Amino acid sequence: MYYKNRGYKIFNVFNYVFLSLLAILCLIPLIHVLAVSFSGSAAAAAGFVGLWPVNFTIDAYTETLGNEKFVNSIFVSIQRTILGTVIPMLMTMLIAYPLSKSNDIIKGRAMITWFFVFTMLFSGGIIPNYILILELGLMNSMWSLILPHTISAFHIVLLLNFFRSIPKEIEEAAIMDGAGHIKTLFKIYLPLSMPAIATLSLFMMVFHWNSWFDGLIYMSSSSNYPLATFLQTVIVQQDFSQLNLSPEEMANISERTVKSAQIFIGALPILLVYPFLQKYFVKGIVLGGVKE
Amino acid sequence: MEETNEINNHENKRRTVKKSKLNWKRAAPLYLMLVPGVIFCIVFQYIPMAGLIIAFKDFKPWLGFAESPWVGLKHFEFLFSYSGNLQVIYNTVIISVLKLVLGLIVPIAFALLLNEIRKMVFKRTIQTMVYLPYFLSWVILGGILLDMLSPEGGLVNNFLGFFGIDPIFFLGSNTWFRPTVIISDIWKEFGFSTIVYLATLAGINPSLYEAAEMDGATRKKQTWHITLPCMMPIIVVMGILSLGNILNAGFDQIFNLYNPLVYETGDIIDTFVYRVGLVKGDFGFATAMGMFKSVIGFIFIVIAYRLAYKFADYKIF
Structure with a gap:
């Protein structure tokens, strides 16, 4: 076998080492942030912290979670994430279901699908979108963050393809038993499409x-800022003008350890759902990418 | 005979009428289900497209769409005559092309190397580690990079200091900004991009390798003559489809990493549109620039899908 070959064995050792280093390189930034966030502020400011905390303390976290504006932005983000998932998911199902039917049941199916897919190819861009939100009077409202993202052609196509893989006989049986389309969608298609729905x-x-x-x-x-926007202004732009902070709060918030704690808390939900993300995103990508 | 035919015809007609009525009754709820989606799509997607007409107007928010005066192609003439604007387009293209090329090569190479690992636990651990950065936003990663690349006590410059290298201001130097942006983007995306290739690799028929083994082919030869040809269709598709992103240099990333010091090399169409339009309030010109991007992007995507369909039989739906 090829892997008993001496040359291959040497390559293999290098391969293991190389891939390990590359993988570690992907985690170092997060580990560094975590280390800084648990370090004493003097050591962190002086740049003494590498990948392990120096003068371990949780001060940065008590400081961060004691900041009312930060905590408030977490709640805005949670609200946004829930609304922004439930409404678009419902909408995507309602669109994908009829479009997954055959041409003789629903006329103009291809045309309607293209009507949605076209938005994947062309868009108005930020200025017209901004003016639209302004004209609709949605400025400073939670809905300005959710409504523009209710329709995604990519999601529709993904779910549509999944719906099509469900055997027709199941649907026919349901219709025979007197179930309407809405009932068929939510009682039969929905439970059968759980992997696709979880992915989306x-x-x-x-x-x-x-x-x-x-x-x-x-x-x-700024009291309506979601967490990501809050972090963007405080950490990346370092613009505190919107936040009405006292000088003392301002000094604390720009502390390196506090910044790191904020970053880590911002990343934490993603890290928590990461096992699911890995499992389902991989499925979704394979579903969408190599379906031919 | 004729009579029966007529009766049959009549019967058939009645049946089709009945059937189409039945069909319509069955299909009506389906159309109703589409109504909210179509309305949302018109309001939030198609109306902004129509809003692109302000690229031909001197748009004033207090005058509104209709009242703002027409200016014809004035914004476009300015767009292509002023060298600063052309520099922005050049920056966009150079950054995105480098990202596309490396973004294709690195994941393929990585997938091939990972494919050689036969210890499944090790393979899975590596995958878990390299997929992670993909899911973090550029705000989080931008915050981390600003800190790590800082010339004053940043982790990277501290590390380079061990080798006697003077601190480099990666995000404030026109020499370093583009390489930093491209490398950090590849770093974020490469792991996740390997998924498609790994799926293809897993699908290659093992008997091909067994046969090659019998003939005494080395692993290098097997990779060259079996693995790569089997991956070629998906590589072509991914390569062609990425063409659609020719003017997407990565707004989220650049916005979170750049600063006025590096506008010369790092300012791209999207960041420029944001500053000119939303910060300075020059809506007409900003929209013209955005429209230029949308139209060119559209042409590239359509060509890309056509090519992908022609060469690899790839269809979106």
Whole structure:
């Protein structure tokens, strides 16, 4: 066998070492942030912290979680993530179900599908979207973060393809038994499509938890900022003008350890659902990418 | 005979009428289910597309769409005549092309190396580790990178210090900004991009390798003559489809990493549109620039899908 070959064995050793290093490189930034967040502020400011905390303390976390504005933005994010997952998921199911039917049941199916898919190919861009939100009077409202993302052609196509793989006989049997379309969708298709629905829900949840730009442009009051937007202003832009902080709060918030704690808390929900993400995203990608 | 035919015809007609009525009755709820989706799609997708007409107007928010005066192609003429604007387009293309090329090569190489690992536990652990950065937002990663790449006590410069290298201001230098952006983007995405290739690798028929083994082919030869040809269709599809992103240089990333010091090399169409439109309030010109991006992107995507369909029989739905 090829792997008993001497040359291959040497390659194999290098391969193991190389891949290990590469994988560690992917985790180092997070480990570093975690280490800094648990370190004493003087050691962190002086740059003494590498991958292990120096002068271990949880001060940065008590400071961060004691900050009312930070905690408030977490709640905004949670609310946004829930609404932004439930409504679009419902909408996606309602669209994908009829479009998964055959051409002779629903006329113009291809045309309607293209109507949605076209939005994947062309878009108005940020300025027209901004003016739309302004004209609709949604500025500074939670809905400005959710409604523009209810329809995603990518999600529709993914679910539509999944629905199509469900045997027709099941649906026919349901219709025979007098079930309407709504009932068939929610009582039969929904339970059978759990893997696809879980994948899409995770897509949506991660998207909403991570989104920051719309919060920045649509929210005029920082009390409506989702966490990602809050972190963007405080940590990346280091712009405190929106936040009305006292000088003392300002000094604390720009502390390196506190920044790191904020970053880590921002990443924490993603880390918590990561096992599911890995499992379902891989499925989703394979479903969408190599279905031919 | 004729009579029966007529009766049959009549019967058939009655049946089709009945059937189409029945069909319509069955299909009506299906169409109703589409109504909210279509309305949302029109309001939040198609109306902004129509809103692109302000690229041809001198848009003033207080005048609104209709009242703002037409200016024809003025914004586009300015767009292509001023060198600063062309620099922004150039930055966008150079950054995105480098990202596309490396974003194709690195995951393929990584997938091939990972495919050589036969200890499943090790393989899975590596996968778990390299997929992670993909899920973190550029706000989180931007915050981390700003800290790690800082010339004053950042982890990377401390590390380089061991080798006697002077601190480098990665995000504040026009020499270093683009490489930093490209490498950090590949770092975030490469793990996740391997998934498609790993799925393909797992699908290769093992008997091909067994036969090659019988003929005494080395692993290198097996990779060259079996693995790569089997991966070629998916590589072509991924390569072609990535063309659609030719003007997407990564707004989220650049917005969170750049600063006025590196506008010269790092300012891209999207960040430029944001600053000109939403910060300075020049809506008309910003929309013209955004429209330029949308139209070019559209042309590339359509060509890409056509090519992918032609060469690899790839269909979206």
